[in-house]
Amino acid sequence: MRTEAEVFCKNGVKLTADREAEFLERIKLLFGSGGMMGLKQEELCGREVTVMCRPERTADGIEVCYNYFEDGRQDRAGYSSRSGNIYSGRLGWRQFYQVMAAAYVLESLYLAQPSAAWLNGAWVTNEKYTGWINQLFDAHFSRGNRDPWPLFALLHEQGEPDLNLYDWLVWVQDFVGLIGYYEIRSVLSGTTVAAAEFSPLLAKLGLTEHPPKGEAHKLDFFDCVERVHAAVMQYHQRSRKDQKEQLSRIVALLRSDELQTEANTLDCDDGEEEHLKANALDCDDGEEHLKAIGFFAGLSDAPAYVLKVVSEIYGVEFWPLWDRVKDVAGRRFYTEEAAALPQVEPVSTMDFLQISADDWMLFAGIGEKERFSPALQEWFATLSQRYHTILCKGISGQGMGEAQAFEWIVNLLEYAE
Secondary structure (H helix, E strand, C coil): CCCCEEEECCCCCCCCHHHHHHHHHHHHHHHHHCCEEEEEEEEECCEEEEEEECCCEECCEEEEEEECCCCEEEEEEEEECCCCEEECCCCCCCHHHHHHHHHHHHHHHHCCCCCEEEECCEECCCCHHHHHHHHHHCCCCCCCCCCCHHHHHHHHHCCCCCHHHCCHHHHCCCHHHHHHHHHHHHHHHCHHHHHHCHHHHHHHCCCCCCCCHHHHHHHHHHHHHHHHHHHHHHHHHHCCCCHHHHHHHHHHHHHCCHHHHHHHHHHCCHHHHHHHHHHHHHCCCHHHHHHHHHHHHHHHCCHHHHHHHHHHHHCCCHHHHHHCCCCCCCCCHHHHHHHCCCCCCCCCHHHHHCCCCCCCHHHCCCCCHHHCCHHHHHHHHHHHHHHHHHHHHCCCCCCCCHHHHHHHHHHHHCCCC
8 A cells, every 4th residue: 555645646756847836825824724733943041942833835845744733743754845746754643634635636736747646544525625725815726637547557657566455435525436346346346346336336326327407418427338348359359450450440549639529529419429329330341340340439428448448358467558648648628527526615614524613712713712712712821811910910929021031930830741
């Protein structure tokens, strides 16, 4: 499995120079709003003491190790200017964890490459992190990456030994995630297993096998993957070319510009689409079935699934085939659909961190005490009265100045837990 916390992306990918300055400002605000603090040495009343401080930018980046709301210290974390990435160690499970998870999500949103936050053995797909980011910066981010396939392929490329260890099902939150998951299950367990999971996956998304006319394109995916399988089988059986030549022609077809326009047939009326499907599969010429493969491959918008079908029918390995098309393979129709989804709704800091107005007292401005509960305001009044008593009467009844009173309080804090 992967490390405890990171943004998973292609090795060596980091923020571009033109985005780093804005990202640093936002990370500083995110850490500060989330109660993250660093430590530094200060001289106080003639002695060296370690004090907590708000997040600060240095030449090395930004470093934090404590969360005010959690009232606990964790391993050092922050942003490294040298590596250009967020880093962390042990995160715990409370506010420190939540804020660092949001930091990793923010980094993934800023990276141009396919990426996703990975924490404590799981992909971060919960929209609350993006919602808090939107609230903090008055931003309009959607969830970011919604398709698990690019991450799956990247893990393979980077030598991950067991891709079954990852929970890919968490990505099935919309139809794009469903297609990616369907391709992953096909590659890991075979197309027969993936097909058997068809109905439960639709139910997870609240779809049926017979959706309303306005959502018919969603069923077309599963209809077309079945027809892809039939077309590949027919081509394999009827083509007069040898197997090597057949595979080369299929790969060339999947790389062709013509395939990139096949998804446009989704806009044709039902009668025309059925006519194209029938003509493609009822022909006797093996080469016509190659055209059918291209038609249904473009319509399904699932190149990895198509190649898995090819690898099973032709008895060859999947990944060498994928390597021959991966530079041009990608979603078209369904990616555009995902891009049109609305932004994630903002989530307030108090809701995100599950804190109250009283917890927020360190961050309140002058004149904001009316936000606090009566109990906390009463505590403030008691502290003020005690401090006034110290100034007037001191410890021995003689009174003391503010500097002397402050030093006396610091001396007491030296022995506090």
